Amino acid sequence: xxxxxxxxxxxxxxxxxxxAVVMAYxxxxxxxxxxxxxxxxxxxxxxxxxxxxxxMAKYMVGGRMILYRGVVLFDFAILTGSITxxxxxxxxxxxxxxxxxxxxxxxxxxxxxxxxxxxxxRLKLFHGxxxxxxxxxxxxxxxxxxTAVYMYCFGIFYSGLIRVIQSFRKTTFVYIR
Amino acid sequence: MQExxxxxxxxxxxxxxxxxxxESLDICYCAQFVDLCSTTFLSKIKAPTKAxxxxxxxxxxxxxxxxxxxxxxxxxWASFHFLPxxxxxxxxKRTKRYLNKFRLICGPNxxxxxxxxxxxxxxxxQHAGIAMHVLADTxxxxxxxxxxxxxxxxxxNSFFEIIEKDGEEIARPIRFRHxxxxxxxxxxxxxxxxxYQSNENSIMNLGHGxxxxxxxxxxxxxxxxxxxxxxxxVLKDNPSDYEKAFTQMVxxxxxxxxxxxxxxxxxxxxxxxxxxxxxxRSIIRKRQLNACADWKSFGEELSxxxxxxxxxxxxxxxxxxxxxxxxxxxxxxKFIEGALxxxxxxxxxxxxxxxxxxxxxxxxxxxxxxxx
Numbered sequence: 001x002x003x004x005x006x007x008x009x010x011x012x013x014x015x016x017x018x019x020a021v022v023m024a025y026x027x028x029x030x031x032x033x034x035x036x037x038x039x040x041x042x043x044x045x046x047x048x049x050x051x052x053x054x055x056m057a058k059y060m061v062g063g064r065m066i067l068y069r070g071v072v073l074f075d076f077a078i079l080t081g082s083i084t085x086x087x088x089x090x091x092x093x094x095x096x097x098x099x100x101x102x103x104x105x106x107x108x109x110x111x112x113x114x115x116x117x118x119x120x121x122r123l124k125l126f127h128g129x130x131x132x133x134x135x136x137x138x139x140x141x142x143x144x145x146x147t148a149v150y151m152y153c154f155g156i157f158y159s160g161l162i163r164v165i166q167s168f169r170k171t172t173f174v175y176i177r
Numbered sequence: 178m179q180e181x182x183x184x185x186x187x188x189x190x191x192x193x194x195x196x197x198x199x200e201s202l203d204i205c206y207c208a209q210f211v212d213l214c215s216t217t218f219l220s221k222i223k224a225p226t227k228a229x230x231x232x233x234x235x236x237x238x239x240x241x242x243x244x245x246x247x248x249x250x251x252x253x254w255a256s257f258h259f260l261p262x263x264x265x266x267x268x269x270k271r272t273k274r275y276l277n278k279f280r281l282i283c284g285p286n287x288x289x290x291x292x293x294x295x296x297x298x299x300x301x302x303q304h305a306g307i308a309m310h311v312l313a314d315t316x317x318x319x320x321x322x323x324x325x326x327x328x329x330x331x332x333x334n335s336f337f338e339i340i341e342k343d344g345e346e347i348a349r350p351i352r353f354r355h356x357x358x359x360x361x362x363x364x365x366x367x368x369x370x371x372x373y374q375s376n377e378n379s380i381m382n383l384g385h386g387x388x389x390x391x392x393x394x395x396x397x398x399x400x401x402x403x404x405x406x407x408x409x410x411v412l413k414d415n416p417s418d419y420e421k422a423f424t425q426m427v428x429x430x431x432x433x434x435x436x437x438x439x440x441x442x443x444x445x446x447x448x449x450x451x452x453x454x455x456x457x458r459s460i461i462r463k464r465q466l467n468a469c470a471d472w473k474s475f476g477e478e479l480s481x482x483x484x485x486x487x488x489x490x491x492x493x494x495x496x497x498x499x500x501x502x503x504x505x506x507x508x509x510x511k512f513i514e515g516a517l518x519x520x521x522x523x524x525x526x527x528x529x530x531x532x533x534x535x536x537x538x539x540x541x542x543x544x545x546x547x548x549x
Contacts, residue, residue: 055272060328060404
């Protein structure tokens with residue numbers, strides 16, 4: 001990673017953490033922000049997909065599918081941005097299922113890693129159990145209206161933290177002459 | 178390619194190049210070890226993990242596809258399994274972003290192959306084994322790149338195997354499925370491949386994953402439309418290519434032994450085919466999932482010695498027991514040095530070509546503690 005990439009990555013990670021804390025601090029106003037972020041996410045992805053098509057995929061056999069995908073994602077962005085009255089309960093269930101599935105996959109992977117002699121199985125197991133705990137937390141606290149916001153904030157904070165840590169990882173490969 | 182060619186096939190090539198039985202065993206051990214020396218294995222024996230020459234399926238599932246992850250992946254796969262043929266290849270009306278991936282397409286007889294063989298000269302046998310793995314794979318993995326890329330490595334349904342029926346060659350459609358536990362079915366033309374992922378950098382789009390294991394079978398003759406091929410079909414003739422791989426290995430090993438003065442591209446030791454051509458062709462062309470038994474039998478006939486089966490744990494104890502300051506004198510230690518040398522050379526060449534997918538390298542003597 002170049003220095004510029006490191007700085008950009010760190011700043012983005014810090015911005016994610018700050019946004020997560022601010023939203024968690026004012027959960028009642030944050031729900032609209034979550035919708036806006038999701039719409040923005042779709043929008044950025046659609047633009048990136050279209051950019052990918054015009055710079056790379058249009059030279060590929062069957063690459064037109066990427067163009068269609070970009071257009072559909074752009075539609076999703078507009079649709080999500082216009083949603084304002086989805087019951088929060090459904091959002092919480094969505095988050096719970098997501099974490100439950102991720103947790104299960106991580107636990108299964110930790111078993112595989114342990115069987116093949118890898119060292120990282122404990123961390124995977126921890127991630128798996130942690131994800132499962134969040135899923136259970138979502139279900140138990142489903143009646144509390146701010147749960148979705150807190151869970152979403154936690155996810156953003158965690159991703160931001162990982163970005164910052166990744167930025168400081170040593171990435172140079174030492175060449176032996 | 179798989180164990181049959183990398184281990185037993187390389188043994189035969191080494192023996193025919195003039196190496197002794199013991200030396201040939203060391204060379205072929207290292208050629209096969211390239212497919213097993215993963216981060217998981219190295220961390221298990223407490224060896225430097227940056228010397229990994231492959232990634233296990235589990236490791237790849239966990240690999241991040243951000244710039245760091247992609248560079249890790251490309252360093253391993255481009256250096257040892259998909260050696261780029263031409264890092265300065267050009268295609269008109271293509272963006273730099275596209276060309277950077279296009280230039281990583283693997284193929285035989287490139288400049289990097291010459292460098293791969295030459296840097297193994299006057300080095301321990303472990304280096305020769307690594308070079309033979311890389312050389313052999315340039316033939317089997319032709320047209321695929323050792324970096325995740327949908328626009329380069331994807332294949333569609335227009336994939337046909339050329340088989341003989343009633344004395345005539347016919348094109349039979351190949352069907353791909355995504356069940357990793359199901360063995361490939363040669364008779365029905367049913368093979369396991371990786372899932373289609375529209376993400377350019379998905380690990381599913383690494384190398385020939387989208388064509389499954391099929392390109393690794395020596396008997397396979399097929400035609401298909403590579404994603405980068407502008408809707409033109411290419412014909413891949415593995416029996417012919419594997420024959421070239423074998424004779425090029427013999428030539429390269431003769432060079433490494435000092436019997437031949439220089440190593441040049443597109444040069445083969447055809448003398449072995451004059452004597453053993455029928456036998457070698459019959460092994461290569463036999464339709465089977467694993468040709469280990471046939472290659473082993475041929476090797477044992479050549480040397481009159483027994484060839485032990487490959488055992489990944491063979492040198493673990495030696496590495497474990499040797500003092501820390503002498504690790505580089507052990508069998509695995511020498512392999513690690515060879516792997517780092519090859520990885521460094523390829524990464525440096527890719528970087529010098531202006532392609533950032535493998536990262537960049539620094540001379541060891543700079544010893545920058547805070548580098549990168």
